[in-house]
Amino acid sequence: MKDANSKNNDIADDLSNRIFFRLYQCANALHKTGTNAVQDFGVTTQQLAVLGALSHQRAESGISVGELADFLSVSRQNLTGVLSRLQARGHISRSVDTDDSRSRRIHLTQKGLQLWRENLVPEISAYYCEAMQGFSTQDQVDTLHFLNKMLDNLVQIGTDKRS
Amino acid sequence: MKDANSKNNDIADDLSNRIFFRLYQCANALHKTGTNAVQDFGVTTQQLAVLGALSHQRAESGISVGELADFLSVSRQNLTGVLSRLQARGHISRSVDTDDSRSRRIHLTQKGLQLWRENLVPEISAYYCEAMQGFSTQDQVDTLHFLNKMLDNLVQIGTDKRS
DNA sequence: AAAGTAATGTCAATATACTTACATAAAATC
DNA sequence: GATTTTATGTAAGTATATTGACATTACTTT
Numbered sequence: 001m002k003d004a005n006s007k008n009n010d011i012a013d014d015l016s017n018r019i020f021f022r023l024y025q026c027a028n029a030l031h032k033t034g035t036n037a038v039q040d041f042g043v044t045t046q047q048l049a050v051l052g053a054l055s056h057q058r059a060e061s062g063i064s065v066g067e068l069a070d071f072l073s074v075s076r077q078n079l080t081g082v083l084s085r086l087q088a089r090g091h092i093s094r095s096v097d098t099d100d101s102r103s104r105r106i107h108l109t110q111k112g113l114q115l116w117r118e119n120l121v122p123e124i125s126a127y128y129c130e131a132m133q134g135f136s137t138q139d140q141v142d143t144l145h146f147l148n149k150m151l152d153n154l155v156q157i158g159t160d161k162r163s
Numbered sequence: 164m165k166d167a168n169s170k171n172n173d174i175a176d177d178l179s180n181r182i183f184f185r186l187y188q189c190a191n192a193l194h195k196t197g198t199n200a201v202q203d204f205g206v207t208t209q210q211l212a213v214l215g216a217l218s219h220q221r222a223e224s225g226i227s228v229g230e231l232a233d234f235l236s237v238s239r240q241n242l243t244g245v246l247s248r249l250q251a252r253g254h255i256s257r258s259v260d261t262d263d264s265r266s267r268r269i270h271l272t273q274k275g276l277q278l279w280r281e282n283l284v285p286e287i288s289a290y291y292c293e294a295m296q297g298f299s300t301q302d303q304v305d306t307l308h309f310l311n312k313m314l315d316n317l318v319q320i321g322t323d324k325r326s
Numbered sequence: 327a328a329a330g331t332a333a334t335g336t337c338a339a340t341a342t343a344c345t346t347a348c349a350t351a352a353a354a355t356c
Numbered sequence: 357g358a359t360t361t362t363a364t365g366t367a368a369g370t371a372t373a374t375t376g377a378c379a380t381t382a383c384t385t386t
Contacts, residue, residue, distance in 0.1 A: 131179065
């Protein structure tokens with residue numbers, strides 16, 4: 001027989017279990033429907049994130065693979081593959097850094113920039129509008145706050161484990 | 164020059180953009196740290212989800228691949244691979260349905276059930292506790308509500324697209 | 327009953343994601 | 357200056373995830 005304490009734990013577990021299950025489902029649905037929304041332009045949601053990041057700083061200098069990986073919170077190894085596919089389609093370019101021959105500077109090509117501005121931005125805007133249906137601005141602020149908090153916790157777990 | 168309307172849209176886009184980016188980061192971090200937490204037991208977070216689903220209904224009848232796929236919101240094709248790996252490690256069994264020879268009934272094995280109860284449940288419980296640090300019960304309820312709402316929207320986008 | 331349709335699970339191809347391992351180049355230390 | 361350590365990007369291997377295609381089986385329709 002369970003005491004009140006363990007019962008409360010069960011309830012808390014159930015709540016968090018639902019939250020993380022929904023998170024998992026949302027992420028899958030986001031990837032699936034997002035890719036569906038932009039697949040006519042020959043890109044995926046992850047490639048979208050990369051193009052978006054590159055569009056923010058079209059400075060002459062570009063950005064390195066490591067910097068981009070940090071920004072997107074993915075491994076450098078993962079980016080290598082995504083960048084290769086983007087490069088194969090002519091959306092980005094990789095050039096050796098003149099100051100550090102280990103490093104590669106990643107740039108948006110003219111084609112990539114045009115695709116981003118003319119096709120992807122409007123498409124994403126419409127997609128976000130649908131996905132945020134029924135969310136007030138305050139709801140969105142609250143949601144973002146919770147996700148930020150959760151991410152902090154998860155990152156903390158990751159760094160704890162490493163030590 | 165932008166008018167007030169397009170500026171508001173930019174702001175809304177920025178908010179939703181942050182939300183979905185955080186969602187993406189949270190899902191990656193969940194998979195990464197979650198797998199890290201249970202890898203000593205030879206399973207991953209997805210396999211965890213399958214074992215958890217199976218543990219809920221240890222009825223004699225088991226569950227079919229299609230039913231499991233619906234429950235977990237993943238494709239049957241995806242489950243085929245996950246189930247194969249779980250079966251290879253002896254955590255689940257697949258048997259032909261006596262009433263429908265197309266269908267396979269998926270069961271937890273004794274080994275799988277023991278692993279779930281004795282090792283995974285405590286580990287997950289501790290993990291959730293860390294991941295929900297700083298979340299009041301009301302915060303968790305609110306978070307779950309927002310995720311439910313978002314998932315509804317995303318599923319709606321998916322079904323719209325299909326028609 | 328026979329033919330067409332739908333359901334069930336699997337295989338193949340593609341794209342993320344991770345970790346481990348490695349070649350190369352830069353930085354730090356002695 | 358030579359050696360060690362660190363940083364950078366990539367390659368290889370494993371596990372998800374998707375869609376498309378398929379063989380097999382069940383159901384529907386005629």
